Amino acid sequence: MSEPETSATAEESIPDIPTRIRTGLSAGFRTSLKIIKVSVPLYVAVTLLKGTPALDLLGKVFAPVMGIFGLPGEAAFAFVAAFLLNLYAAIAVIAPLHLAPFQVTQCGLMMGIAHNLVVEGGVLSTTGARGGVLTLCRVAIACVAGLLLRGLWSLWEVASSWTMALSGGS
Amino acid sequence: MEGLLPALLGALQLSAKLILIIVPLVTLFEVMRYLPVFRRAGNVVEPMMRGVGLTRDAAVPLFTGIFLGIAYGAGIIIRVAQQKGLPARELFLMGLFLATCHSVIEDILIFIVIGGNGLAILVVRLGLAVFLTGLMARVWKPV
Numbered sequence: 263m264s265e266p267e268t269s270a271t272a273e274e275s276i277p278d279i280p281t282r283i284r285t286g287l288s289a290g291f292r293t294s295l296k297i298i299k300v301s302v303p304l305y306v307a308v309t310l311l312k313g314t315p316a317l318d319l320l321g322k323v324f325a326p327v328m329g330i331f332g333l334p335g336e337a338a339f340a341f342v343a344a345f346l347l348n349l350y351a352a353i354a355v356i357a358p359l360h361l362a363p364f365q366v367t368q369c370g371l372m373m374g375i376a377h378n379l380v381v382e383g384g385v386l387s388t389t390g391a392r393g394g395v396l397t398l399c400r401v402a403i404a405c406v407a408g409l410l411l412r413g414l415w416s417l418w419e420v421a422s423s424w425t426m427a428l429s430g431g432s
Numbered sequence: 433m434e435g436l437l438p439a440l441l442g443a444l445q446l447s448a449k450l451i452l453i454i455v456p457l458v459t460l461f462e463v464m465r466y467l468p469v470f471r472r473a474g475n476v477v478e479p480m481m482r483g484v485g486l487t488r489d490a491a492v493p494l495f496t497g498i499f500l501g502i503a504y505g506a507g508i509i510i511r512v513a514q515q516k517g518l519p520a521r522e523l524f525l526m527g528l529f530l531a532t533c534h535s536v537i538e539d540i541l542i543f544i545v546i547g548g549n550g551l552a553i554l555v556v557r558l559g560l561a562v563f564l565t566g567l568m569a570r571v572w573k574p575v
Contacts, residue, residue: 286459
Protein backbone atom coordinates (compact mmCIF):
# COMPACT_ATOMS: atom_id res chain seq x y z
CA MET A 263 0.00 0.00 0.00
CA SER A 264 1.34 3.37 -0.96
CA GLU A 265 0.93 6.46 1.18
CA PRO A 266 -2.39 8.13 0.47
CA GLU A 267 -1.87 11.30 -1.52
CA THR A 268 -2.50 14.63 0.16
CA SER A 269 -6.18 14.47 -0.66
CA ALA A 270 -8.80 16.75 0.80
CA THR A 271 -9.79 14.32 3.55
CA ALA A 272 -6.32 13.74 5.03
CA GLU A 273 -7.51 10.57 6.73
CA GLU A 274 -5.57 7.37 7.45
CA SER A 275 -6.96 3.96 6.43
CA ILE A 276 -9.96 2.95 8.51
CA PRO A 277 -9.40 0.22 11.17
CA ASP A 278 -12.21 -2.25 11.94
CA ILE A 279 -14.47 -1.75 14.93
CA PRO A 280 -12.82 -4.16 17.43
CA THR A 281 -9.49 -2.45 16.76
CA ARG A 282 -11.08 0.93 17.30
CA ILE A 283 -12.64 -0.20 20.58
CA ARG A 284 -9.29 -1.53 21.77
CA THR A 285 -7.54 1.70 20.76
CA GLY A 286 -10.19 3.73 22.55
CA LEU A 287 -10.10 1.67 25.74
CA SER A 288 -6.33 1.70 26.01
CA ALA A 289 -6.14 5.42 25.23
CA GLY A 290 -8.87 6.05 27.81
CA PHE A 291 -7.12 4.08 30.51
CA ARG A 292 -3.77 5.66 29.75
CA THR A 293 -5.33 9.12 30.07
CA SER A 294 -7.09 8.10 33.30
CA LEU A 295 -3.87 6.88 34.81
CA LYS A 296 -2.12 10.15 34.01
CA ILE A 297 -4.98 12.08 35.56
CA ILE A 298 -5.11 9.99 38.72
CA LYS A 299 -1.38 10.42 39.31
CA VAL A 300 -1.99 14.15 39.59
CA SER A 301 -5.43 14.35 41.13
CA VAL A 302 -5.09 11.83 43.99
CA PRO A 303 -2.11 13.52 45.69
CA LEU A 304 -3.65 16.98 45.18
CA TYR A 305 -7.02 15.94 46.57
CA VAL A 306 -5.40 14.39 49.64
CA ALA A 307 -3.15 17.43 50.15
CA VAL A 308 -6.04 19.89 49.99
CA THR A 309 -8.22 17.78 52.28
CA LEU A 310 -5.46 17.64 54.87
CA LEU A 311 -4.65 21.35 54.49
CA LYS A 312 -8.28 22.40 54.80
CA GLY A 313 -8.38 22.64 58.56
CA THR A 314 -4.98 24.31 58.88
CA PRO A 315 -4.16 28.03 59.09
CA ALA A 316 -2.15 27.78 55.84
CA LEU A 317 -5.19 27.42 53.59
CA ASP A 318 -7.14 29.99 55.60
CA LEU A 319 -4.32 32.48 55.12
CA LEU A 320 -4.12 31.78 51.39
CA GLY A 321 -7.87 32.20 51.23
CA LYS A 322 -7.77 35.57 52.97
CA VAL A 323 -5.02 36.88 50.69
CA PHE A 324 -6.91 36.02 47.52
CA ALA A 325 -10.41 36.74 48.79
CA PRO A 326 -10.63 40.23 47.19
CA VAL A 327 -9.66 38.97 43.70
CA MET A 328 -11.77 35.83 43.85
CA GLY A 329 -14.64 37.80 45.33
CA ILE A 330 -15.03 39.70 42.04
CA PHE A 331 -16.20 36.45 40.48
CA GLY A 332 -18.27 35.34 43.45
CA LEU A 333 -15.68 32.80 44.58
CA PRO A 334 -14.02 32.23 47.96
CA GLY A 335 -10.31 33.02 48.30
CA GLU A 336 -9.39 29.33 48.57
CA ALA A 337 -10.44 28.91 44.93
CA ALA A 338 -7.23 30.72 43.92
CA PHE A 339 -5.35 27.50 44.58
CA ALA A 340 -7.59 25.71 42.08
CA PHE A 341 -6.87 28.40 39.49
CA VAL A 342 -3.14 27.87 39.91
CA ALA A 343 -3.64 24.14 39.37
CA ALA A 344 -5.82 24.78 36.31
CA PHE A 345 -3.49 27.32 34.68
CA LEU A 346 -0.31 25.31 35.12
CA LEU A 347 -1.61 21.75 34.95
CA ASN A 348 -5.08 20.81 33.80
CA LEU A 349 -8.72 20.66 34.78
CA TYR A 350 -8.34 17.33 36.53
CA ALA A 351 -5.84 18.85 38.91
CA ALA A 352 -8.22 21.78 39.41
CA ILE A 353 -11.12 19.44 40.16
CA ALA A 354 -9.01 17.58 42.69
CA VAL A 355 -8.52 20.92 44.46
CA ILE A 356 -12.14 22.08 44.17
CA ALA A 357 -13.85 18.87 45.32
CA PRO A 358 -12.63 18.93 48.93
CA LEU A 359 -13.45 22.66 49.28
CA HIS A 360 -17.22 21.93 49.06
CA LEU A 361 -18.19 25.01 47.08
CA ALA A 362 -21.77 26.04 46.28
CA PRO A 363 -23.18 24.87 42.91
CA PHE A 364 -22.88 28.36 41.41
CA GLN A 365 -19.24 28.54 42.47
CA VAL A 366 -18.47 25.18 40.90
CA THR A 367 -20.16 26.34 37.68
CA GLN A 368 -18.15 29.55 37.78
CA CYS A 369 -14.90 27.61 38.21
CA GLY A 370 -15.89 25.27 35.38
CA LEU A 371 -16.57 28.17 33.05
CA MET A 372 -13.45 30.20 33.79
CA MET A 373 -11.08 27.25 34.02
CA GLY A 374 -12.63 25.63 30.96
CA ILE A 375 -11.48 28.67 29.01
CA ALA A 376 -8.08 29.11 30.63
CA HIS A 377 -6.21 25.97 31.65
CA ASN A 378 -3.11 24.00 30.81
CA LEU A 379 -1.73 27.25 29.44
CA VAL A 380 1.85 26.10 29.05
CA VAL A 381 1.17 23.01 26.92
CA GLU A 382 -1.73 24.38 24.93
CA GLY A 383 0.03 27.68 24.25
CA GLY A 384 2.78 25.61 22.70
CA VAL A 385 0.32 23.67 20.55
CA LEU A 386 -1.32 26.84 19.28
CA SER A 387 2.08 28.32 18.39
CA THR A 388 2.99 25.20 16.41
CA THR A 389 0.03 25.72 14.09
CA GLY A 390 1.51 29.10 13.19
CA ALA A 391 -1.03 31.03 15.25
CA ARG A 392 0.22 33.57 17.76
CA GLY A 393 0.48 31.39 20.83
CA GLY A 394 1.52 34.04 23.32
CA VAL A 395 -1.21 36.47 22.34
CA LEU A 396 -3.83 33.74 22.41
CA THR A 397 -2.74 32.63 25.87
CA LEU A 398 -3.13 36.18 27.20
CA CYS A 399 -6.48 36.35 25.43
CA ARG A 400 -7.61 33.18 27.19
CA VAL A 401 -6.94 34.57 30.64
CA ALA A 402 -8.70 37.82 29.70
CA ILE A 403 -11.65 35.98 28.16
CA ALA A 404 -11.93 33.79 31.25
CA CYS A 405 -12.28 36.93 33.39
CA VAL A 406 -14.89 38.41 31.04
CA ALA A 407 -16.82 35.14 31.06
CA GLY A 408 -16.64 35.03 34.85
CA LEU A 409 -18.07 38.54 35.18
CA LEU A 410 -20.75 37.72 32.61
CA LEU A 411 -21.85 34.58 34.44
CA ARG A 412 -21.89 36.39 37.75
CA GLY A 413 -24.04 39.13 36.23
CA LEU A 414 -26.43 36.61 34.69
CA TRP A 415 -26.60 34.74 37.96
CA SER A 416 -27.50 37.89 39.93
CA LEU A 417 -30.23 38.69 37.38
CA TRP A 418 -31.54 35.16 37.69
CA GLU A 419 -31.64 35.38 41.46
CA VAL A 420 -33.48 38.71 41.39
CA ALA A 421 -35.96 37.35 38.84
CA SER A 422 -36.61 34.18 40.82
CA SER A 423 -37.06 36.12 44.05
CA TRP A 424 -39.68 38.25 42.26
CA THR A 425 -41.51 35.20 40.98
CA MET A 426 -41.40 33.77 44.47
CA ALA A 427 -42.82 37.00 45.89
CA LEU A 428 -45.53 37.13 43.22
CA SER A 429 -46.62 33.53 43.62
CA GLY A 430 -46.44 33.93 47.41
CA GLY A 431 -48.66 37.04 47.24
CA SER A 432 -51.46 35.50 45.18
CA MET B 433 -2.93 11.15 60.89
CA GLU B 434 -6.58 10.45 61.37
CA GLY B 435 -7.70 12.60 58.41
CA LEU B 436 -5.69 10.64 55.88
CA LEU B 437 -8.07 7.73 55.36
CA PRO B 438 -11.17 9.78 54.46
CA ALA B 439 -9.01 11.96 52.23
CA LEU B 440 -7.73 8.93 50.37
CA LEU B 441 -11.23 7.51 50.07
CA GLY B 442 -12.51 10.79 48.67
CA ALA B 443 -9.64 10.92 46.20
CA LEU B 444 -10.36 7.37 45.04
CA GLN B 445 -14.04 8.14 44.66
CA LEU B 446 -13.27 11.16 42.51
CA SER B 447 -10.84 9.12 40.43
CA ALA B 448 -13.44 6.39 39.88
CA LYS B 449 -15.95 8.97 38.66
CA LEU B 450 -13.43 10.47 36.28
CA ILE B 451 -12.51 7.07 34.82
CA LEU B 452 -16.19 6.30 34.31
CA ILE B 453 -16.44 9.42 32.17
CA ILE B 454 -13.17 9.34 30.29
CA VAL B 455 -12.90 5.72 29.20
CA PRO B 456 -16.36 5.42 27.57
CA LEU B 457 -16.00 8.88 26.03
CA VAL B 458 -12.63 8.19 24.42
CA THR B 459 -13.78 4.75 23.22
CA LEU B 460 -16.98 6.15 21.75
CA PHE B 461 -15.05 8.84 19.94
CA GLU B 462 -12.59 6.30 18.55
CA VAL B 463 -15.45 4.16 17.21
CA MET B 464 -17.41 7.05 15.74
CA ARG B 465 -14.69 9.24 14.29
CA TYR B 466 -14.49 7.42 10.95
CA LEU B 467 -18.22 7.62 10.22
CA PRO B 468 -18.98 9.38 6.94
CA VAL B 469 -21.40 11.69 8.75
CA PHE B 470 -18.50 13.43 10.43
CA ARG B 471 -16.59 13.82 7.21
CA ARG B 472 -19.54 15.37 5.48
CA ALA B 473 -20.41 17.60 8.43
CA GLY B 474 -18.28 20.30 6.79
CA ASN B 475 -21.06 21.08 4.30
CA VAL B 476 -23.64 21.63 7.00
CA VAL B 477 -21.57 23.90 9.18
CA GLU B 478 -20.06 25.97 6.37
CA PRO B 479 -22.62 28.80 6.54
CA MET B 480 -22.20 29.04 10.31
CA MET B 481 -18.44 29.15 9.97
CA ARG B 482 -18.58 31.96 7.45
CA GLY B 483 -20.27 34.08 10.11
CA VAL B 484 -17.15 33.93 12.26
CA GLY B 485 -14.77 34.49 9.35
CA LEU B 486 -13.69 30.87 8.79
CA THR B 487 -13.72 28.74 5.65
CA ARG B 488 -14.29 25.03 5.11
CA ASP B 489 -10.60 24.31 5.39
CA ALA B 490 -10.74 25.13 9.08
CA ALA B 491 -13.71 22.82 9.75
CA VAL B 492 -11.78 19.69 10.74
CA PRO B 493 -9.34 21.36 13.12
CA LEU B 494 -12.09 23.57 14.54
CA PHE B 495 -14.46 20.74 15.36
CA THR B 496 -11.69 18.51 16.59
CA GLY B 497 -10.76 21.26 19.02
CA ILE B 498 -14.35 21.97 20.08
CA PHE B 499 -15.09 18.37 20.92
CA LEU B 500 -11.70 16.93 21.82
CA GLY B 501 -9.71 19.78 23.20
CA ILE B 502 -6.51 21.45 22.16
CA ALA B 503 -4.01 19.10 23.78
CA TYR B 504 -5.69 15.85 22.75
CA GLY B 505 -6.69 17.14 19.32
CA ALA B 506 -3.26 18.69 18.76
CA GLY B 507 -2.16 16.03 16.27
CA ILE B 508 -5.13 16.62 13.99
CA ILE B 509 -5.15 20.39 14.43
CA ILE B 510 -1.47 20.84 13.59
CA ARG B 511 -1.48 18.40 10.67
CA VAL B 512 -4.55 19.80 8.95
CA ALA B 513 -3.57 23.41 9.57
CA GLN B 514 -0.22 22.86 7.88
CA GLN B 515 -1.55 20.67 5.09
CA LYS B 516 -4.19 23.18 4.10
CA GLY B 517 -1.84 26.10 4.59
CA LEU B 518 -4.42 28.11 6.48
CA PRO B 519 -3.74 31.86 6.32
CA ALA B 520 -2.67 33.72 9.45
CA ARG B 521 -6.02 35.46 9.79
CA GLU B 522 -7.93 32.22 9.79
CA LEU B 523 -5.49 30.59 12.21
CA PHE B 524 -5.92 33.47 14.61
CA LEU B 525 -9.72 33.38 14.38
CA MET B 526 -9.74 29.62 14.84
CA GLY B 527 -7.37 29.94 17.78
CA LEU B 528 -9.57 32.60 19.37
CA PHE B 529 -12.69 30.48 18.95
CA LEU B 530 -10.97 27.40 20.37
CA ALA B 531 -9.43 29.36 23.23
CA THR B 532 -12.92 30.22 24.44
CA CYS B 533 -14.72 27.05 23.48
CA HIS B 534 -12.88 23.76 23.36
CA SER B 535 -13.10 20.25 24.76
CA VAL B 536 -16.70 21.01 25.65
CA ILE B 537 -17.89 17.47 26.33
CA GLU B 538 -15.16 16.28 28.67
CA ASP B 539 -14.57 19.58 30.45
CA ILE B 540 -18.22 20.12 31.19
CA LEU B 541 -18.88 16.54 32.26
CA ILE B 542 -16.14 16.61 34.86
CA PHE B 543 -17.54 19.80 36.38
CA ILE B 544 -21.02 18.27 36.45
CA VAL B 545 -19.47 15.41 38.46
CA ILE B 546 -18.52 17.85 41.23
CA GLY B 547 -21.87 19.68 41.16
CA GLY B 548 -21.67 22.39 38.49
CA ASN B 549 -24.32 23.47 35.97
CA GLY B 550 -23.17 22.15 32.60
CA LEU B 551 -25.72 24.00 30.50
CA ALA B 552 -24.72 27.39 31.92
CA ILE B 553 -21.06 26.68 31.18
CA LEU B 554 -21.79 25.56 27.62
CA VAL B 555 -24.09 28.47 26.77
CA VAL B 556 -21.72 31.14 28.05
CA ARG B 557 -18.66 29.60 26.39
CA LEU B 558 -20.28 29.03 23.01
CA GLY B 559 -21.98 32.42 23.00
CA LEU B 560 -18.80 34.23 23.95
CA ALA B 561 -16.74 32.31 21.35
CA VAL B 562 -19.15 33.15 18.52
CA PHE B 563 -19.39 36.78 19.63
CA LEU B 564 -15.64 37.36 20.01
CA THR B 565 -14.60 35.53 16.85
CA GLY B 566 -17.34 37.21 14.82
CA LEU B 567 -16.23 40.58 16.17
CA MET B 568 -12.55 39.98 15.38
CA ALA B 569 -13.44 38.71 11.88
CA ARG B 570 -15.01 42.10 11.22
CA VAL B 571 -12.13 44.03 12.76
CA TRP B 572 -9.43 42.08 10.88
CA LYS B 573 -10.70 42.18 7.31
CA PRO B 574 -9.52 39.54 4.82
CA VAL B 575 -7.02 40.89 2.29
